[in-house]
Amino acid sequence: MSSPHSPMAPPRSFLWSRRIFLTLLTGFVLLPVYVMVSSSLKPLADVTGQFHWLPSELTIRPYIDIWSTIPLARYFVNSLIVAGAATVCSVVIAVFAAYAVSRYDFRGKRVFTVTVLSTQMFPGILFLLPLFLIYVNIGNATGIALFGSRGGLILTYLTFSLPFSIWMLIGYLDSVPRDLDEAALVDGCGPLGALFRVVVPAAIPGIVAVAVYAFMTAWGEVLFASVMTNDTTRTLAVGLQGYSTLNNVYWNQIMAASLVVSVPVVAGFLLLQRYLVAGLTAGAVK
Amino acid sequence: MTTTAPAEQSVDKTPSGAAHPHPRRRPGRIRRIGLPYLLLLPALLLELLVHLVPMVIGTVMSFKELTQFYIRDWGAAPWSGLDNYKVSVDFDAPVGEALLHSFLVTVAFTLLSVGLCWLIGTAAAVFMQDTFRGRGLLRALFLVPYALPVYAAVITWVFMFQHDNGLVNHVLHDQLHLTDKPSFWLIGDNSFWALLTVSVWKGWPFAFLIVMAGLQNIPGELYEAAALDGAGLWQQIRRITLPSLRPVNQVLLLVLFLWTFNDFNTPYVLFGRSAPEAADLISVHIYQASFVTWNFGTGSAMSVLLLLFLLVVTGVYLLLTTRGRKPADV
Numbered sequence: 001m002s003s004p005h006s007p008m009a010p011p012r013s014f015l016w017s018r019r020i021f022l023t024l025l026t027g028f029v030l031l032p033v034y035v036m037v038s039s040s041l042k043p044l045a046d047v048t049g050q051f052h053w054l055p056s057e058l059t060i061r062p063y064i065d066i067w068s069t070i071p072l073a074r075y076f077v078n079s080l081i082v083a084g085a086a087t088v089c090s091v092v093i094a095v096f097a098a099y100a101v102s103r104y105d106f107r108g109k110r111v112f113t114v115t116v117l118s119t120q121m122f123p124g125i126l127f128l129l130p131l132f133l134i135y136v137n138i139g140n141a142t143g144i145a146l147f148g149s150r151g152g153l154i155l156t157y158l159t160f161s162l163p164f165s166i167w168m169l170i171g172y173l174d175s176v177p178r179d180l181d182e183a184a185l186v187d188g189c190g191p192l193g194a195l196f197r198v199v200v201p202a203a204i205p206g207i208v209a210v211a212v213y214a215f216m217t218a219w220g221e222v223l224f225a226s227v228m229t230n231d232t233t234r235t236l237a238v239g240l241q242g243y244s245t246l247n248n249v250y251w252n253q254i255m256a257a258s259l260v261v262s263v264p265v266v267a268g269f270l271l272l273q274r275y276l277v278a279g280l281t282a283g284a285v286k
Numbered sequence: 287m288t289t290t291a292p293a294e295q296s297v298d299k300t301p302s303g304a305a306h307p308h309p310r311r312r313p314g315r316i317r318r319i320g321l322p323y324l325l326l327l328p329a330l331l332l333e334l335l336v337h338l339v340p341m342v343i344g345t346v347m348s349f350k351e352l353t354q355f356y357i358r359d360w361g362a363a364p365w366s367g368l369d370n371y372k373v374s375v376d377f378d379a380p381v382g383e384a385l386l387h388s389f390l391v392t393v394a395f396t397l398l399s400v401g402l403c404w405l406i407g408t409a410a411a412v413f414m415q416d417t418f419r420g421r422g423l424l425r426a427l428f429l430v431p432y433a434l435p436v437y438a439a440v441i442t443w444v445f446m447f448q449h450d451n452g453l454v455n456h457v458l459h460d461q462l463h464l465t466d467k468p469s470f471w472l473i474g475d476n477s478f479w480a481l482l483t484v485s486v487w488k489g490w491p492f493a494f495l496i497v498m499a500g501l502q503n504i505p506g507e508l509y510e511a512a513a514l515d516g517a518g519l520w521q522q523i524r525r526i527t528l529p530s531l532r533p534v535n536q537v538l539l540l541v542l543f544l545w546t547f548n549d550f551n552t553p554y555v556l557f558g559r560s561a562p563e564a565a566d567l568i569s570v571h572i573y574q575a576s577f578v579t580w581n582f583g584t585g586s587a588m589s590v591l592l593l594l595f596l597l598v599v600t601g602v603y604l605l606l607t608t609r610g611r612k613p614a615d616v
Contacts (some may be wrong), residue, residue: 010416010519018413022424025410028487029428032442035453039445047445051456093328100325112326119337120541121596123548125572126589127340129582130347133360134340159336162329191321220435222551223573237437244441251445258438269433270426280499 040256047251062256066243069253074232075239076261082150082235083218086157090214091207094162098169099195103181113170116163124223131156132227148230156224161214168213172206172279173199209279212272219265236261341593348586363583370587381575385588387563388571392547395478395567399485400542406486407493408531412523415501425498432491440555443484447471472557477565485552489545493538500534501527536607543603544596568592 039047040062042055066072101109135146146152176199184194200207222237229235240261243254269276347360348370356363376382410428414421431439446453455468471480504527512522550569553561559578561570572592576585 014519021409021413025406026424026427029431031453032439032446032487033430035446036438036442048451050460051451051453093332096325097329100322104322106319106322109322112330115338116329116333118597119333121544121548121593121600122337122341123569123572123589123592123596124550125569125576126344126586126593127337128573129576129586130340130343131336133343134335155332156336159332162332166329216433216435220437220551222437222554227577237435240437240441251451254441255445258441262434262438265435266430266433269429273426273429277495277499277502280496281502 036255036259039252040259042252044248044250044252047255048249062250062252063260065250066253066257066260069250070239070242072236072239072257072260075234075236078150078229078233079219079236079261082153082157083215085150085154086161086218087211087214089154090158090161090165091211093158094165094169094210095195095200095203095207097162097166098173099199101166101170102173103178113167116166119163128224128227131224135228147228148233150233153225153228153233153235154218156228157218157221158214160221161210161217165210165214168210168279169203169206172203172209176202205275205278207279208272208275212269212276216265216269344586345590347583348590350583352581352583352586354580360582366583370583371591373584374587374591381584384566385568385571385575388566388568391478391564391566392568395482395485395565396543396546398482399489399546400539402482402486403489403493403542403546404535404539406490407495408497408528410490410494411497411501412527414498415527428494429491431488432495434488436488436551437555439488440484440552443480443487444472444556447480473562475564477557477562481553481556481565481567484556485546485549488552489542493542496534496538497531500531504530540600540603544600547596 038053038055041058041060043057043059043061046052046056100106101113132147135152139145139147144151146155180198180202181194184198185191189197220237225235225237229238240254240257243250243257349365349367350356350360350363351366351369352360352363373379373381374385377386414425445451449455449468449470452471454471455465458464459468469476471477508526508530509522512526517525548569549567550573553565553567553570554573557565557570560574561567568588572585572588575588576582
């Protein structure tokens with residue numbers, strides 16, 4: 001984007017403030033990242049004794065050991081399945097709901113949007129136990145195992161990201177000109193045809209933004225994962241604690257594992273951040 | 287998606303753009319009325335199952351004497367009226383006193399964290415509005431704390447805050463000699479500041495992201511007009527940029543407030559199941575009251591009180607910030 005400010009060169013005071021502020025902020029932001037990366041390449045002796053900025057020797061040993069100290073691969077697969085499924089379902093459902101709110105007038109529209117948004121206020125702790133009981137009871141009544149299964153976790157996480165996703169997509173779909181879907185309707189598409197052939201392609205930045213948000217929500221959640229999973233369905237958020245409950249705290253392995261589980265999300269996020277800003281600009285903050 | 291098109295439409299399908307013999311078709315009335323509800327149905331069902339019904343059940347539980355003896359069949363737990371609430375707000379007794387303390391800690395923590403996140407995020411976004419070399423890279427770097435999974439980020443901070451082998455003590459004590467002896471960061475009074483640091487580090491990029499998006503919606507003519515009037519850059523920021531961000535800030539501050547106040551993940555990973563008193567955030571406090579002491583009735587009552595508090599704050603906040611402006615389209 002070109003500079004919105006005056007064509008005059010910015011004053012010296014501005015340039016210096018910017019330089020100092022951004023330098024300090026970069027240091028603050030990168031410090032833990034540096035610790036994570038450097039410690040993951042240190043031998044165990046380096047991370048149990050006094051902290052040193054540089055490793056005494058570089059080793060990739062932690063990256064090999066993390067897979068055998070705890071069943072990291074299984075947790076990884078669980079997290080991928082749970083977060084992936086929750087994201088796909090959440091995006092599809094949010095698109096439907098946002099399309100209805102954005103394009104139709106119907107009774108109860110305001111009640112719906114207000115209710116959905118107000119769930120953002122709910123303390124997770126208030127419905128943790130009831131949800132646990134509901135899942136157990138559904139399991140007893142129908143034989144569908146929700147408690148302790150990936151399915152239950154998927155259901156929970158996809159609903160967590162729904163309110164914000166719907167809200168953001170309503171804003172985004174409102175910015176897609178109505179003429180587009182009316183033209184599609186005239187051309188003989190049904191309302192759903194118009195949605196998928198015209199509106200969705202035009203709303204890709206908003207949809208990507210929502211997908212990123214949904215994936216991150218599911219990938220990082222700790223509270224429900226700690227109660228609702230068992231040994232075979234455990235996700236990374238809970239599984240990583242396995243490194244520190246042992247007698248020895250393998251900090252180098254913890255850092256290596258943290259880095260490994262962060263790479264998919266951070267890489268995806270940074271690749272898609274342009275969409276996220278575009279989606280937020282047209283949707284949430286309009 | 288042709289299967290979703292009504293049958294009579296697919297019969298005379300014409301190439302798109304071609305002149306159409308019947309320009310307007312009337313879909314069935316029921317379809318018309320029913321469709322939006324049909325589209326909303328999945329979202330509605332999930333919200334009911336995961337958010338609304340559990341909330342109602344949670345509220346019902348708060349009126350019961352629900353201890354571990356009744357957890358297998360919670361419906362059989364005896365009703366206890368307002369007892370759970372009385373225990374929660376009896377600030378002279380240990381349970382109520384601890385809850386009040388936790389509440390006050392959470393309020394102080396939330397105000398500081400939201401304020402700092404907003405301040406840093408806005409400053410960074412405003413400073414990075416103009417293009418300069420390395421801006422794209424810096425923007426990507428700044429989003430890393432937000433993109434990192436909570437547990438991965440927070441556990442790194444746990445390592446940094448370690449007493450014997452952490453970076454923080456190494457810098458403050460060994461290198462800068464600011465303290466007589468290495469401090470404890472994850473227990474005792476320091477834990478509040480440790481928690482605040484992590485929370486701000488993790489939270490400010492969200493404010494940055496939203497403000498950055500909001501800045502792009504400010505029309506460039508405003509700046510041009512101000513420049514013609516002789517306003518300098520600092521003045522432009524004060525007179526145009528910051529006021530234009532008002533509607534964005536209104537939503538941003540509320541969302542930050544609610545997320546920070548209800549945050550469980552950060553303190554839970556930072557301190558484990560029992561937080562130190564100085565950093566005893568309310569969600570972890572209630573978690574402990576429910577799952578560690580197995581007293582779910584009281585835990586539910588505390589959660590309901592927390593929800594009521596957040597409802598009142600949100601209501602008052604929206605009332606104050608939207609007064610005199612046209613009602614926001616939710």
